[in-house]
Amino acid sequence: MKVLLCMSHVPDTTSKIRFTDNDTAFDKTDIQYIIGPHEELALTRLLELKEEIGDMTITVANVGLKETEPTIRKALAVGADDAIRVDAEPTDALFVAKQIAEVYKQGGYDLIVTGKETIDYNGAQVGEMIAELLDLPSITSTSNFEIKDGKALLEREIDGGKEVIEVDFPFVATSGKGFAIEPRIPAMRGIMMARKKPLNVVPAVEQANKTKTNKFYLPEAKGACKFIDAENVEELVNLLHEEAKVL
Amino acid sequence: MSVLAYTENWDGKFKKSTYELLSYANKIAEMAGTELVALTIGDVAEDELKSLGTYGATKVMVVKDEKLNDFIAKSYSSAISQVAQNIDAKYVLFANNVSGRALAGRTTVQLDAGFAPGVMQLPTALEPFVVRKKAYSGKAFADFELNSEIKVLSLTQNSFEIIENTKDIAIEKASVQIEDKDITAKPKSVEKTTGKLLITEAETLVSGGRGLKGPENWGMIEEMAEVLGAANCCSRPVADLGWRPHEEHVGQTGKVVAPNLYFAIGISGAIQHLAGVNGSKVMVAINTDPEAPFFEAADYGIIGDAFKVVPQLIEALKKFKAGQ
Numbered sequence: 313m314k315v316l317l318c319m320s321h322v323p324d325t326t327s328k329i330r331f332t333d334n335d336t337a338f339d340k341t342d343i344q345y346i347i348g349p350h351e352e353l354a355l356t357r358l359l360e361l362k363e364e365i366g367d368m369t370i371t372v373a374n375v376g377l378k379e380t381e382p383t384i385r386k387a388l389a390v391g392a393d394d395a396i397r398v399d400a401e402p403t404d405a406l407f408v409a410k411q412i413a414e415v416y417k418q419g420g421y422d423l424i425v426t427g428k429e430t431i432d433y434n435g436a437q438v439g440e441m442i443a444e445l446l447d448l449p450s451i452t453s454t455s456n457f458e459i460k461d462g463k464a465l466l467e468r469e470i471d472g473g474k475e476v477i478e479v480d481f482p483f484v485a486t487s488g489k490g491f492a493i494e495p496r497i498p499a500m501r502g503i504m505m506a507r508k509k510p511l512n513v514v515p516a517v518e519q520a521n522k523t524k525t526n527k528f529y530l531p532e533a534k535g536a537c538k539f540i541d542a543e544n545v546e547e548l549v550n551l552l553h554e555e556a557k558v559l
Numbered sequence: 560m561s562v563l564a565y566t567e568n569w570d571g572k573f574k575k576s577t578y579e580l581l582s583y584a585n586k587i588a589e590m591a592g593t594e595l596v597a598l599t600i601g602d603v604a605e606d607e608l609k610s611l612g613t614y615g616a617t618k619v620m621v622v623k624d625e626k627l628n629d630f631i632a633k634s635y636s637s638a639i640s641q642v643a644q645n646i647d648a649k650y651v652l653f654a655n656n657v658s659g660r661a662l663a664g665r666t667t668v669q670l671d672a673g674f675a676p677g678v679m680q681l682p683t684a685l686e687p688f689v690v691r692k693k694a695y696s697g698k699a700f701a702d703f704e705l706n707s708e709i710k711v712l713s714l715t716q717n718s719f720e721i722i723e724n725t726k727d728i729a730i731e732k733a734s735v736q737i738e739d740k741d742i743t744a745k746p747k748s749v750e751k752t753t754g755k756l757l758i759t760e761a762e763t764l765v766s767g768g769r770g771l772k773g774p775e776n777w778g779m780i781e782e783m784a785e786v787l788g789a790a791n792c793c794s795r796p797v798a799d800l801g802w803r804p805h806e807e808h809v810g811q812t813g814k815v816v817a818p819n820l821y822f823a824i825g826i827s828g829a830i831q832h833l834a835g836v837n838g839s840k841v842m843v844a845i846n847t848d849p850e851a852p853f854f855e856a857a858d859y860g861i862i863g864d865a866f867k868v869v870p871q872l873i874e875a876l877k878k879f880k881a882g883q
Contacts, residue, residue, distance in 0.1 A: 325811055325831045329698040349812045405674065406667070431696045431811060435676045440632060440664030449744035450632050452661040455805065469806060470630070471657045471759075472569065473751035479744040489798075489813055490805040522673030522707040526689060529700040531837060537844070537854045542863025545872045548843065549879045551859060556841045558763070558820040559787075559879065 313368045313481070315358055316421040318412050318438065319387055320348035320402075320430040321380035331528040338432070338528070345383050350427025352390075352495040354487035358425065359391045359496060361459055369393045371419065375402040375411045381511065388506035389498030395509070400516035403524070405433070409441035410519040416446060418514075422481040423464070428453060428488045439486035449483040455490035562588040563648035565639055566597040566611060566619070567658055571604060575721070576654045576760055578614045582722040583714050584652045585615025586681050591650070596620060598642050598733070600627050600635060605730065612728030614721065620646070620733040627737065629745050630658065636665035638735040643670060645733070648709070655713040656759060663713045673707030679718035679838075696811040697834040716759050717817040718838070756790040758807065763789035763820040766809060766836075767797060770825020770846060770865060774802035779869045780824065786876045792816070794826045810835035825865045828853025845869065 323329070323343045330339040347355070355370070362368040372387045374380050375398040384395045396419075398411040416424060424443075429436035443450035455474070456467035466477045469488055498506070540548045553559040564584040566577045581597065588595040597616040599608070601623065608619050622638050639662060643651050651666060653659035655677045667674040679700075680691040687704055693715065694701040758764065765784040767777060777791075784791040791807065798808035809816050811831040817838030824845045826832060833856050836842065844857035845868050854860045861868055 323695070326829075328830070329695045331699070405664070405676075409664075409668075432694065434693055434696055435674075436660045437664035437667070437674060437676055440661060441668050443632070444636070444665040444668040450661070450665075451744055452632065453657050469657060470749070470751075472755065472757055473749060475630075475746040475750070476748045477744050477746050483744060489808055493799055522705060523675065524704050524706070525694075526702040526704050528694060529691075529702075531698075531700070534856060534858065537857045537860040539854075539860050539862065542861050542868050545861070545868060546875045546878075548859060548861065548872065549875045552820065552841070552843070553879065556820075556858065558841045559876075 313365070313423065314419065314421045315368060315370045315423045315425065316412070316416055316419065317351065317355055317358060317370055317372045317392065318424065318426040318442075319351045319372045319374045319384070320427065320432070321345050321374060321376050321383040322348050322430055322432045325349060325431065329530065331530075335528045336526070345380075347383055347387055348427045348430050349495070350429065350487050353492040354425045354427060355387060355390055355392060356492035356494070356496045357457055357487070360492070361457070365459055371396060371421070373398070373412055373415050375400055375408045375516070377401055384511055385506050386498060388509045388511070389502040390496050391502060393509065395511040397511060397513050398516050399513050404521040405435045405437045405523070406441055407519045407521055409438050409445055411516055412438070412442050413445040414517045415514070416442070424448070424482070424484045426484070426486050428486055439484050443484040449479055450486070451477055451479065451483065452486045453488035454485045455488050457485060457491060560591070560647050560649045561593050562591060562595045562650040562652070563643050563646060564595065564597050564616070564652045565659070565662065566599045567654065568599050568601060568603050568607070571602055571607060573607060573610060574760065576656060576716050578721045579716070579719050580652060580654045580714050581611060581614035581616055583681070583719045584650070585722070585724055587650050587652070588615065590682070590685055594618065596646055596648070598622065598639060600638060608730050609728055612726050613723055615724040615726055616728055617726045618729045618731055620731050622733050622735055624735060624737055626739075626742055629742075631742055631744060632661040632665055633741045633743065634737050636662045636669060637737060637741055640666050640669035641735045642733050643709075651709065651711045653711070653713040655715050659713045663711055667711045670709045670711070671707070672709035672711045673705035674711040675703050675705055676713050677715045678712050679715040693815070693838075695834070697815055697837055715817065715838075717762070758790045758792045758809065758814055759816060761790035762818055763787045764792050764809070764816060764818045765789050765822045765824065766792045766794065766826060767824050768794040768826030769796045770827070776866070777803065779873065783822070783869060783873050783876070786873055786880060794832050823853050823857070824869060826853055827851045828856060
């Protein structure tokens with residue numbers, strides 16, 4: 313079984329976000345980059361499945377410039393078998409989806425997995441766009457993923473409940489919360505092996521952008537916290553009712 | 560041309576988020592000088608359909624097709640795109656909830672549109688079309704421009720007020736062509752937690768963190784939520800430790816929420832947690848540690864032991880509710 317895992321290269325979740333060039337671009341100064349947390353969990357679950365069923369190769373795909381390669385190498389160190397970097401700045405969701413669809417067509421995969429969303433753009437749309445471009449079934453917000461007798465059994469969160477879905481390969485799954493719990497971290501042996509694993513760089517296919525980000529803003533600083541004595545909780549209730557008007 | 564809003568129904572009922580979406584979509588229709596059409600799939604009673612007129616829709620298109628009995632992203636998005644094309648919709652709107660996220664990306668590709676995900680304000684103008692959305696998981700916002708002829712938007716939940724604007728609403732049946740090959744990935748079983756307030760829709764959230772020491776102490780969190788008519792949720796460590804189900808995790812990698820009132824109880828306020836909740840209008844932190852970062856983000860704070868403060872607060876809230 314050949315699995316294509318789409319992976320984003322994003323600022324560490326603890327990063328303080330700043331902008332530059334008149335707030336039109338993300339300020340990369342002093343930013344540590346990581347594998348998108350949703351994709352990290354997806355990779356973890358795929359590795360567990362690989363250990364269960366044996367026959368599986370996991371290819372990570374990233375759309376990004378050369379700067380993303382250390383992040384891709386980290387995914388290889390965690391246990392992915394090989395990687396493809398589409399050499400382009402990921403400027404627009406459809407652009408990214410188009411690139412991954414092309415990688416899929418070239419490689420002939422049985423499964424595409426994406427994270428629920430990237431934690432920088434927060435579009436949560438690339439997985440569905442890939443599925444549509446390739447005319448594949450898709451399952452979003454997958455909270456559990458099993459493979460039994462050649463069939464995939466997925467659990468997905470719906471608004472106010474859960475669904476269990478059985479689906480034939482190939483399809484697109486978007487990993488959500490619960491896909492895996494603790495992300496695997498690379499062991500020394502994995503880091504050594506990752507250096508020798510193939511990381512192929514391919515050119516991007518053309519796709520005009522239909523969207524662009526004009527300007528970024530940071531949230532306005534909140535006023536100081538108003539402290540209420542722990543022995544006087546009635547005061548909090550009064551403030552929430554009369555001052556904040558939320559009760 | 561027209562504006563189309565996908566008004567999802569849950570077993571024939573609409574929710575607050577549906578009316579919020581219509582209120583927003585109606586403003587877009589006013590800006591564009593056109594009418595707002597709602598689209599719903601499945602069986603909905605006439606009175607319930609008419610309720611959509613209260614929020615500005617002049618027409619509701621009802622798609623009934625047994626091929627759409629199960630929610631499948633491919634077939635549902637195909638139905639929505641077909642209706643959008645039939646009524647020459649230039650704007651197609653979804654709620655940014657689980658199903659909206661499953662449908663909007665596909666609809667965008669089908670209509671060769673541009674998509675603004677998770678918008679939270681009205682656009683300042685339609686030409687050029689620039690709209691505010693969240694970025695960096697709630698740590699920032701972006702002005703996002705769409706330059707496509709057809710525009711797909713998804714609205715961040717709890718970001719727009721419900722505005723009544725009653726119109727005479729026409730109910731119309733819409734027929735669509737669903738191909739059998741598009742009915743894939745059918746659900747085998749569905750487990751619904753009916754009657755439970757959704758975390759993403761609740762106006763008040765009572766959230767517990769690791770400071771509560773263990774799952775056995777959640778009774779007071781649930782009780783406080785019940786007194787407030789709120790939903791309860793938790794921080795990431797609580798979900799990862801298995802104290803609470805993953806559906807309850809709010810934060811950067813869990814659910815991003817924007818209630819009117821957010822109580823953080825025993826939650827220190829890591830940057831990842833704050834990113835997921837800082838859209839809340841008012842935040843209250845209760846923590847023993849005066850240095851907890853949450854106090855920098857909160858509007859109101861109590862430095863104290865949750866096991867003493869929360870039971871007292873529950874009593875005070877009961878008294879307040881009784882006096883209302």
